[in-house]
Amino acid sequence: METTKTNTAEYIRLEDAYGAHNYHPLDVVIQRAEGIWVWDVEGNKYLDFLAAYSAVNQGHAHPRIRKALIEQSERVTLTSRAFRNDQLGPFYKLVHELTGFDQMLPMNTGAEAVETAIKATRKWGYKKKGVPENQAEILVFEGNFHGRTTTIVGFSDDDQYKDGFGPFTPGFKLLPYGDLEAVQNAMNPNVVGVLIEPIQGESGIIIPPAGYLKGIAEACKKHNALLIADEIQSGLGRTGTMFAFQHEGVQPDVVTIGKALAGGFYPVSAMLASRDVMDVFNPGDHGSTFGGNPLGCAVAREALQVLVDENMIENSARLGEYFMKRLSELNSPNIQEIRGKGLWIGLQLKPEAGGARRYCEALQDEGLLCKETHVDTIRFAPALNVQQQDLDWAMERIVSVFAKLG
Numbered sequence: 001m002e003t004t005k006t007n008t009a010e011y012i013r014l015e016d017a018y019g020a021h022n023y024h025p026l027d028v029v030i031q032r033a034e035g036i037w038v039w040d041v042e043g044n045k046y047l048d049f050l051a052a053y054s055a056v057n058q059g060h061a062h063p064r065i066r067k068a069l070i071e072q073s074e075r076v077t078l079t080s081r082a083f084r085n086d087q088l089g090p091f092y093k094l095v096h097e098l099t100g101f102d103q104m105l106p107m108n109t110g111a112e113a114v115e116t117a118i119k120a121t122r123k124w125g126y127k128k129k130g131v132p133e134n135q136a137e138i139l140v141f142e143g144n145f146h147g148r149t150t151t152i153v154g155f156s157d158d159d160q161y162k163d164g165f166g167p168f169t170p171g172f173k174l175l176p177y178g179d180l181e182a183v184q185n186a187m188n189p190n191v192v193g194v195l196i197e198p199i200q201g202e203s204g205i206i207i208p209p210a211g212y213l214k215g216i217a218e219a220c221k222k223h224n225a226l227l228i229a230d231e232i233q234s235g236l237g238r239t240g241t242m243f244a245f246q247h248e249g250v251q252p253d254v255v256t257i258g259k260a261l262a263g264g265f266y267p268v269s270a271m272l273a274s275r276d277v278m279d280v281f282n283p284g285d286h287g288s289t290f291g292g293n294p295l296g297c298a299v300a301r302e303a304l305q306v307l308v309d310e311n312m313i314e315n316s317a318r319l320g321e322y323f324m325k326r327l328s329e330l331n332s333p334n335i336q337e338i339r340g341k342g343l344w345i346g347l348q349l350k351p352e353a354g355g356a357r358r359y360c361e362a363l364q365d366e367g368l369l370c371k372e373t374h375v376d377t378i379r380f381a382p383a384l385n386v387q388q389q390d391l392d393w394a395m396e397r398i399v400s401v402f403a404k405l406g
């Protein structure tokens, strides 16, 4: 599959000429997609093994979600929250029923949901815990990824995410990920919350030691701090459960969701919490012009219903285990480690393997679209309605690439 044909090259030229260069995509120009498959402008077909960073867990262009989008778009798309709409309430109710959280606050992007959680947690700290003004601290972790706003990149430990964007918001303390004692030692009366990815996605599917999240939940309880789980990528079935925190049997106080919440049709995100936390927000404290709009609500409600009706979460658990087993049969001196939960798998290469990028490019040539994360890890994350024979098809390509590249 040549990627230098005129058509592809021309689209890339347009992007280069007229767009910001803030991404380094594979040179495949996608024109059409359905389920787990995508087609490029040359007519080549690929298995999508990234699923838009888990934003299309339900598969591309799911017919039920598309129908909800079209039907709602013919009624009303945006009212702003100055008026009510008939899609918001039913969406709230379904999220409550599926997640058990009392209440939600809808936003659009993941970063906005995280910002919302930070604001809620701080305000809860001042109004309910009694932390002195401007002293609130939130504990965060090395390797975190919570989005790209200035506040959020300010507590990243990735130099590139921060370089040139300061000064940053104070009030965050960075701790090593996976070290429970570090959390216990960092607790003090001004700590209002601990913001954590139960499994770190962008960092390369990093799974902390068993009991870690549970220990943090206990430390939070003991010191009256909120546990905030960022489930924007790990949630909604990706790891084989509705939320990744369920693997540890903990109950966070605050959860952020996004990405797959609207099945890739529309940006919808949310913060979920108990009533006790959510009621720190009064009219005018926070909001978004598009947050909670009827089109997004209708699409997200159908996207969640599809996830459940089509047993995609169970499928993720079952086939995730199957695919991990298949991958463990790979015989390559260049593999450092394979780790995963459900259909969320990171294959980390040894430093001497020459980086994950060239593997992803070779896989693209074989018809499998993956994206490296950081330098050394290939992430495997197909839509959750992938079938076993599709994974076998993918496995043939992966075997062939490892045979070629070592």
Ligand SMILES: *Cc1c(COP(=O)(O)O)cnc(C)c1O
Pocket: 053, 108, 109, 110, 111, 112, 114, 145, 146, 147, 148, 197, 201, 202, 230, 231, 232, 233, 234, 258, 259
């Ligand atoms: C993708 C992601 C975000 C940010 O979501 P955007 O929609 O890109 O703003 C936040 N947290 C986690 C864990 C993510 O994976």
